[in-house]
Amino acid sequence: MPIIGIIASGISGNLFSVAGGNEVKTVGGFRYHIFTGNGNLIVTGSGNIDITSIGGGGAGGQNNGAGGGAGELDINTTFSATSNTYAIVVGAGGAQVTGATRNSGGTSTFNSTTVTSLGGGGGGTGGNETGLTGGSGGGGREGAAAGGASGSNTFAGGAGIGGRNSGGGGGATAVGGASSTNLGGNGGQGYTLTTIDSNLTAANFTSLTGMTIICSGGGGACELGTAGGTGGTGGGNGGFGVGGQSGTAATSYGSGGGGGAAGSPGYGGAGKDGLVIVRYAV
Numbered sequence: 224m225p226i227i228g229i230i231a232s233g234i235s236g237n238l239f240s241v242a243g244g245n246e247v248k249t250v251g252g253f254r255y256h257i258f259t260g261n262g263n264l265i266v267t268g269s270g271n272i273d274i275t276s277i278g279g280g281g282a283g284g285q286n287n288g289a290g291g292g293a294g295e296l297d298i299n300t301t302f303s304a305t306s307n308t309y310a311i312v313v314g315a316g317g318a319q320v321t322g323a324t325r326n327s328g329g330t331s332t333f334n335s336t337t338v339t340s341l342g343g344g345g346g347g348t349g350g351n352e353t354g355l356t357g358g359s360g361g362g363g364r365e366g367a368a369a370g371g372a373s374g375s376n377t378f379a380g381g382a383g384i385g386g387r388n389s390g391g392g393g394g395a396t397a398v399g400g401a402s403s404t405n406l407g408g409n410g411g412q413g414y415t416l417t418t419i420d421s422n423l424t425a426a427n428f429t430s431l432t433g434m435t436i437i438c439s440g441g442g443g444a445c446e447l448g449t450a451g452g453t454g455g456t457g458g459g460n461g462g463f464g465v466g467g468q469s470g471t472a473a474t475s476y477g478s479g480g481g482g483g484a485a486g487s488p489g490y491g492g493a494g495k496d497g498l499v500i501v502r503y504a505v
Contacts, residue, residue: 239268239304241503243311246430249505250422256501257430264309264333264501272503273299275419277477278340278358279328280494281392282317283441283459283470284348284482288364288491289383290392290399290410290441290452290461290470291317291479292343294328295358295374298419300338309334313497314342316473317480320491323350327357328477331497343479343494344370346392346441347383354380354390362390362399362408362443362482369399380440381408387447392440392479394455399440407452407461410440413478420502430498434475441479441492444470454481459492 242265244256256264266272278294294314314329328342344357347364354361360370360380369380369390381390381399388402394411402408413436416423425431439455444462451461451468457475462468462484470481470492480492 239266239270241266246428248428250427252504253502254505257428258311258313258499259430260313262311264311266304267306269305270503272302272304272501274302274333274338275299275500276331276333276338276340277438277497278331278342279314279316279497280473280477280479281328281343281345281357281361282320282326282494283480283491284325284346284364285320285322285491286349286483286489287387287389287444287446287485288348288482289346289354289362289389289443290454290482291346291494292357292359292361292370292380292392293394293413293438293440293479294343294477294497295341296376296395296414296438296477297338297340302337311499313499316494316496317345319493320348323348325351325355327355328494331499333499340497341374343392344380346482346491347389348491359393359411359440362392364389376414378411388445389443389482391443391452394440395438400452402443405448406450407443407445409452410442410454410458410479412455413437413439413457437475438477439475441473441481444482444484446485462489
């Protein structure tokens with residue numbers, strides 16, 4: 224399932240109550256509602272909230288495929304909430320790639336258009352070698368171009384150069400690495416959770432277990448050389464060689480999957496679902 228969290232802060236004026244979310248907890252003077260799937264934020268009264276939203280990560284490509292790009296990251300968008308039910312959609316990560324289809328991540332939204340976070344671009348795959356533009360772009364397969372970036376905290380993927388090796392997907396803080404004659408391209412690095420908010424740690428929220436960095440790009444595969452590309456922290460790794468090693472799936476929210484190696488099955492690793500968080504002062 225996709226993941227969305229929303230954070231409300233800086234509340235003034237009328238007292239109000241908020242309900243909804245998969246994990247709700249008060250930490251450090253703020254109340255957090257973290258959505259790990261589609262849902263509703265139900266507000267009674269009025270006040271300002273801050274919304275942090277992440278699109279789903281793109282999948283890596285198949286058959287010496289490129290790495291998937293990270294989802295767009297929108298940080299602490301302030302919204303004046305009133306008594307209403309606000310729909311939250313969490314973008315799904317791109318599904319594992321088993322053929323020529325490039326699978327981008329899904330878009331996450333709050334209140335339809337108030338906040339929109341694009342999913343990451345799918346990595347180039349056998350038969351469709353160019354990486355897709357998304358939030359961050361997917362890498363290019365072999366000699367093909369990478370996908371571009373669109374939105375907040377996004378970067379382009381890395382091109383497939385140097386013969387039969389493929390580029391990495393873009394991350395939230397860095398472009399994806401281009402491949403070389405010996406290596407698949409590394410995925411771009413993601414964004415540290417505690418830079419968004421010092422309270423966003425696994426010690427405080429079970430939803431964040433095992434994560435310190437989100438929205439990383441996946442690594443590209445390497446057919447002729449020494450190693451597949453490494454994903455940014457939480458992104459999937461690219462496969463190596465001609466034995467059909469599949470790329471690994473992303474493990475942190477909004478991160479891209481790794482490209483699968485040449486040969487059968489050589490599947491592309493899945494991207495990770497998005498996330499939305501809401502915070503408000505208590």
